[in-house]
Amino acid sequence: MILPVFKLGTLALKTLCKPIGNRIKKEAGLHPRFRQSIINIAQANHRLTTTLQRRIYGHATDVAIRPLNEEKAVQAAADLLGELFVFTVAGVAVVFEVQRSSRSEARKEELRKQELEVMRQRDEELAREVEQLKHRLTELEQLTKERGLSGVFNFRHSKATDNKTKDTHSS
Template identity: 70%
Template sequence: MVLPLMKLGTLAVKTISKPLASQLKHQAKVHPKFRQFIINFAQRNHRITTQMQRRIYGHATDVEIRPLDEEKAVQAAVDLIGELFIFAVGGGVVVFEVQRSARSEARKEEARKQEVEVHRNSF
């Protein structure tokens, strides 16, 4: 009974995180300082990924990389932020599930040890 409720709760947390990520994206677009930060982040990310792609495909890496258009940079950054937020929520749920399962197994193991001890003492 507890397991289906936990799974349902996990699904609810993931579902709720999507609108929160959307709101985070909206705020990132309109807040001036945060907007500038994400533009710089997106430009750096663009340069790094372009250089990595050039190295992988064997192209020249000393070529100047043109910066992204400001709106494209904002869109790329807010998409990344939204995905990272959803990923972080999902990862947190997985960690919670693993810890809960480990505690449950530890309780079962302790009960088995006590049962064995009771059987030993009865002989």
């Protein structure tokens, strides 16, 4: 029951993140300080991606990289920040799901350990009972050897007659 609700909540969170990302893009274009910061981020990102692409394709990397114009830089940085926000939320959701699953597995493992402990205790009790039965069997075997088979079966009867004869002789 909890897993489907959690997955639905995660999906709703991801869906809500997209408008928040778009809001970040919009605000990035309006505030001058924020705008300059994201332009710098966009220019650094542009230089990095261009250099990486040139290295991948085997082109010269010591060539000057032309900076983006201001509007393209704002748009690129706003897109970058919006996507970064969405991926961050998705990453946090994945980490949370992994932790939840890990806790669930830990609870299951603890239950398994408890069950094994109960089974071990029961096994020890059974082993003690087997030892007691072996001891009783040994006693019965000794009685059988001493009195013979008929003496074991008449053990109580012979004790009772022994007691009666002792009573009659002492009177």
